[in-house]
Amino acid sequence: MGVFADVYAQESTVRFGGPDAVENQIEEDSREKKAVIEQRAAQTWFDWKKGMQEKHGLSLGLDYTGVYFNADSSLDKDTASSGIFRFFGSWDLVGKGTKNTGAFVWKVEHRHKYGDVAPSEFGLGHLGYVGLFEASFSDQGTRWTNLYWRQRFNDGKVTLVGGFLDATDYLDVFVLGSPWTGFANFAFSTGTYTMFIPNDVTLGVAAGAMLSDKMYLIGGLTNAYSDPTEPFDGIDTFIDDNEYFTSIELGWTPSHDRIYFDNTHITLWHVDESEKAGAQEGWGAAFSYVSFINDKLMPFVRGGYADDGGTLMQKSLSVGLGYQEVAGRDLLGVGFNWGEPNETTFTTGLDNQYTMELFYRFQLAQQFAITPNIEYLKNPALNPDESQIWVFGLRARLAI
Numbered sequence: 001m002g003v004f005a006d007v008y009a010q011e012s013t014v015r016f017g018g019p020d021a022v023e024n025q026i027e028e029d030s031r032e033k034k035a036v037i038e039q040r041a042a043q044t045w046f047d048w049k050k051g052m053q054e055k056h057g058l059s060l061g062l063d064y065t066g067v068y069f070n071a072d073s074s075l076d077k078d079t080a081s082s083g084i085f086r087f088f089g090s091w092d093l094v095g096k097g098t099k100n101t102g103a104f105v106w107k108v109e110h111r112h113k114y115g116d117v118a119p120s121e122f123g124l125g126h127l128g129y130v131g132l133f134e135a136s137f138s139d140q141g142t143r144w145t146n147l148y149w150r151q152r153f154n155d156g157k158v159t160l161v162g163g164f165l166d167a168t169d170y171l172d173v174f175v176l177g178s179p180w181t182g183f184a185n186f187a188f189s190t191g192t193y194t195m196f197i198p199n200d201v202t203l204g205v206a207a208g209a210m211l212s213d214k215m216y217l218i219g220g221l222t223n224a225y226s227d228p229t230e231p232f233d234g235i236d237t238f239i240d241d242n243e244y245f246t247s248i249e250l251g252w253t254p255s256h257d258r259i260y261f262d263n264t265h266i267t268l269w270h271v272d273e274s275e276k277a278g279a280q281e282g283w284g285a286a287f288s289y290v291s292f293i294n295d296k297l298m299p300f301v302r303g304g305y306a307d308d309g310g311t312l313m314q315k316s317l318s319v320g321l322g323y324q325e326v327a328g329r330d331l332l333g334v335g336f337n338w339g340e341p342n343e344t345t346f347t348t349g350l351d352n353q354y355t356m357e358l359f360y361r362f363q364l365a366q367q368f369a370i371t372p373n374i375e376y377l378k379n380p381a382l383n384p385d386e387s388q389i390w391v392f393g394l395r396a397r398l399a400i
Contacts, residue, residue, distance in 0.1 A: 015259070015260060016159050016170060016173075016208030016216070016218055016259070017169045017170055017173065018168065018169055018170070018173035018174070018175070018177070018178070019173075019175055019177075019178040019180075019181065019182070019260075020166075020168065020169060020178050020179075020180065021166075021169040021170070022061070022088045022089065022090055022105050022106070022107055022146055022169075023059065023090050023103075023105065023150075024260075025061060025088065025180075026059045026060070026061040026088070026089070026090065029061055029063070029367070029399040030046070030049070030050070031328065032328070032366060033328035033329065033363050033366055034326050034327070034328045034329045034363070035328075035329070035363040035364060035365050035366050035368075036362070036363065036364050036365070037364060037365040037366070038366070039366075040365075040366040040367070041365070041366070041367070042400065045400065056091075057091060057092030057093070057096045057101070057103070058089065058090075058091045058092075059089055059090050059091075060087075060088075060089040061086070061087070061088045061089060061399070062085075062086070062087055062088075062399070062400045063085075063086050063180075063397060063398060063399040063400065064083065064084070064085050064086075064397070064398050065083065065084050065086075065180055065395065065396065065397040065398075066081070066082070066083040066114075066395070066396050067081065067082055067083075067119055067134045067137050067184070067393065067394070067395045067396075068080070068081040068114075068393065068394045068395075069081070069119055069122055069133055069134075069391055069392070069393045070391070070392050070393075071122075071126075071127055071389055071390065071391045071392075072389060072390045072391075073127075073386050073389050073390075074126050074127050074389075075126055075127065075128050075383055076125070076126045077116055077117045077122075077126045078126070079115065079117065080113075080115070080117040080118060080119045080121075080122035080126070080133070081113065081114040081115050081117075081118075081119070082111065082112065082113045082114060082118045082119050082120075082134070082137035082138065082139065083111075083112055083114065083137075084109055084110065084111050084112075084136065084137060085109065085110045086107060086108070086109045086145075087107070087108050087109075088106060088107035088108070088145075088146070089105070089106060089107075090103045090104065090105045090106075090150070091103055091104045091105075094151070095152075099152060099155045099156035100151075100152050100153055100154075100155065100156065101151075101152055102149065102150065102151040102152070103149070103150045103151075104148075104149060104150075105146055105147075105148055105149070105150050105161075106144075106146055106147050106148075107144070107145040107146040107147075107166075108142070108143070108144055108145070109142070109143055109144075109145055110141060110142050110143075111136070111137065111138050111139060111140045111141065111143065112139055112141065113137075113138070113139040118137055118138045118139045119133045119134040119135075119137040119138075120132060120133075120134065120135050120136070120137055120138040121138070124382070127377070127380055127383060127389055127391075128380045128381070128382035128383025128384075128386070129353070129377050129380040129381070129382070129383065129389065130193070130312050130313065130339065130341045130346070130350075130353055130380070130381045130382060131185060131186060131187055131193065131312065131339075131353070131355065131377075132185070132186040132312075133184055133185060133186075133375075133391070133393070134179050134184050134393075134395070135179060135186045135189075136179050137179070140228065140229060141229070142229070143200070143201070143228035143229045144164065144200070144201040144228055144229075144231045145166050145200040145201055145228065146163075146164065146165065146166055146169070146200075146201065147163055147164040147201060147231060148161050148162060148163025148164055148165055149161065149162055149163055154209075157209065157210040157256070158207070158208070158209040158210070159207065159208045159209075160205070160206075160207045161205065161206050161207070162204075162205040162206075163203070164201040164202065164203055164226075164231050164234065165201070165202055165203075165204050165205075165206060165220070165222055166200045166201065166202075167190075167197060167198050167202060167204075167206075167220065167222055167245065167247075168189070168190045168197065170206050170208065170218055170220060171190055171191075171195075171197075171218075171220065171247055171249070171267065171269075172190045172191055172195065172249065172265070172267045172286050172288060172302075173190075174188070174189060174190070174288060174290065174300070174302065175260060175261045175290070175298075176188065176290075176298065176300065176320075176322045176333055176335075177189035177190065180395075180397055181331075181361065181369070181371075181397070182322075182331075182333060182359075183333055183335055183357055183359065183373075184357065184359065184371075184373050184375070184393055184395065185335075185337070185355060185357045185375060187316070187318055187335070187337035187339065187355050187357075188302070188318050188320065188335045188337065188357065191267075191269075191284075191286050191304055191311075192286065192302050192303055192304050192313070192316040192317070192318045192337065192339075193304075193311060193312040193313035193316050193337075193339055194284055194286060194303070194304030194305055194306040194311050194312075194313045194314065194315065194316045194339075195267075195269055195284055195286055195304060195306065195309075195311060196224075196245060196269065196271040196279055196282060196284075196306075196309040196310055196311055198222050198223060198224055198225070198226060198245045198277075199225065199226040199227070199228055199277075200226070200228045201226055201228045201231040201234070202222040202223045202224075202225075202226035202234060202245075203222060203223050203226065203231075203234035203235060203237075203238045204220060204221050204222025204223060204238075204244075204245075205220065205221055205222075206218070206219065206220030206221075206222075207219060207220070210256055213255065213256065214252055214253055214254065214255065214256075215250070215251070215252055216250075216251045216252075216253065216256075216259065217248070217249070217250055217251075218247075218248070218249040218251070219246075219247060219248040219249065220245075220246070220247050221244055221245070221246045222244065222245050223237055223238050223241075223243065223244065223245070224243040224244055224245045224271050224272055224274040224276075224277050224279060225237060225241075225243060225274050225276040225277035237276070241274075241276075242272070243272045243273070243274040243275075243276070243277070244271075244272050245269070245270070245271045245272075246269065246270050246271075247267060247268065247269040247270075248267070248268050248269075249265050249266065249267040249268075250265060250266055251263050251264060251265030251266075252264045252265070258292070261290065261292045261298065262290065262291055262292045263288070263290055264287075264288065264289045264290070265287070265288050266285065266286070266287050267285065267286040267287070267288075267304075268283070268284075268285050269283060269284055269285075269286075269309075270282070270283040271283070271309050271310075277310070278310060279309060279310035280308045280309060280310055280344060281308060281309070282306060282307055282308030282309020282310065282311070283306075283307055283308075283309065284304055284305055284306035284307060284309060284311065285304060285305050286302070286303070286304035286305075287302065287303055287304065288300070288301075288302045289301045289302070290302075295327065296323060296324060296325060297321060297322075297323055298321055298322040298323070298324075299319075299320070299321045300318070300319065300320055300321065300322075300335075301317075301318075301319050302317075302318045302319075303315075303316055303317040303318060304316055306342060308342075308344050310342075310344075310345055311342050311345060312339075312341065312342060312345065313339040313340055313341060313342055313353075314340055314341070314342040314343065314344075315339065315340040316337065316338065316339040316340070317337065317338050317339075318335055318336065318337040319335070319336055320333065320334050320335030320336055321333070321334060328363070329363055330360065330361060330362055330363055331360070331361040331363075332359075332360050332361075333357075333358070333359050333360075333361075334356075334357070334358045334359075335355075335356070335357050336354075336355070336356050337354065337355040337356075338352060338353075338354055339352065339353045339354075339355070340352050340353075341353065341381045346381070346382070350381040350382075351379040351381055351384075352379065352381075353377070353378065353379050353380065353381045354377075354378035354379060355375065355376070355377055355378070356375065356376040356378075357373060357374070357375045357376075358373060358374050358375075359371050359372065359373035359374075360372060360373075367398060367399045367400055368396070368397070368398050368399075369396070369397050370394065370395065370396045370397075371394070371395040371396075371397075372392075372393070372394050372395075373392075373393045373394075373395070374390070374391070374392055374393070375390070375391040375392075375393070376388065376389075376390060376391075377389040377390075377391065
């Protein structure tokens with residue numbers, strides 16, 4: 001997401017996915033940035049990748065990201081750290097050179113913790129905080145995230161994907177919500193804690209279409225439960241278990257070339273009861289308003305409501321802004337969240353919880369950025385002995 005204004009303004013094809021969708025991530029990583037160290041290392045490698053894309057329609061990406069957190073108070077461990085190596089790509093096999101391409105898309109990862117605790121289990125398991133820090137950073141080892149076919153129609157204004165999906169690639173998308181380049185706390189990402197999120201590499205279909213120059217529609221149906229380490233087991237569960245997650249989103253954008261960072265949308269979702277996912281049947285609604293002012297300032301208001309569904313919160317509201325003085329350079333983000341813990345997931349009578357996060361991403365080199373952040377947690381709902389906790393974090397990402 002590092003470049004606000006330029007990422008998709010030059011493209012006539014509508015990109016419905018979020019900043020972490022494979023093709024969007026590759027596009028962003030390939031762009032030259034106004035970094036502290038302007039000279040790009042390994043230029044031959046990037047020239048080779050560009051040639052493969054132009055000649056054969058094959059786009060490749062590699063990155064490694066490490067994160068570290070330290071809390072000033074905890075129930076148990078007060079630090080968490082983890083790293084993820086990712087190999088991802090897309091291969092245009094149909095309609096190369098047109099706007100109606102069909103592509104095979106994949107992403108495979110290795111997720112590993114550095115110490116005793118992975119960030120994904122830090123909040124709930126060790127701080128008594130109803131929330132997630134860098135939710136992707138676990139200790140799962142080698143696993144899949146994406147393995148699907150993507151097809152565009154109608155001069156790129158309609159996109160259909162089918163296969164093993166990551167629902168957060170198309171669901172309630174928010175450009176600042178990427179755990180790789182934006183906010184670390186999931187309160188500022190998909191669903192703001194009030195949405196059931198299927199595991200990655202979940203079998204299903206999703207589609208997005210521009211209904212007019214400004215209105216768009218995105219919908220999907222996937223397995224409610226999946227195992228990223230055994231993705232093909234999802235074929236049997238999809239057919240036999242009939243436990244699905246469905247969503248539909250109606251949105252407005254000033255123009256299709258600004259859909260990525262300037263939009264207002266409402267998302268409705270439903271999840272079937274799933275024994276494997278540990279989820280009660282439930283439904284909910286989310287809303288999002290994001291505007292990009294003078295191609296520098298990005299205020300946002302996002303929130304949601306959940307009726308069961310195993311969500312962390314039953315009501316949530318996030319507000320904040322991002323600021324980038326020079327496109328492709330450093331990025332400042334600040335966000336505030338209020339949340340009401342889900343009574344059916346936890347218990348009744350828990351305090352409302354408040355979260356603040358401030359981060360600053362330094363673009364040190366063309367392919368390397370570090371992002372320190374600080375979070376203030378007020379009334380951690382599962383830790384009644386603490387009225388507040390400060391969490392300090394650091395993220396480093398190398399993209400080649």
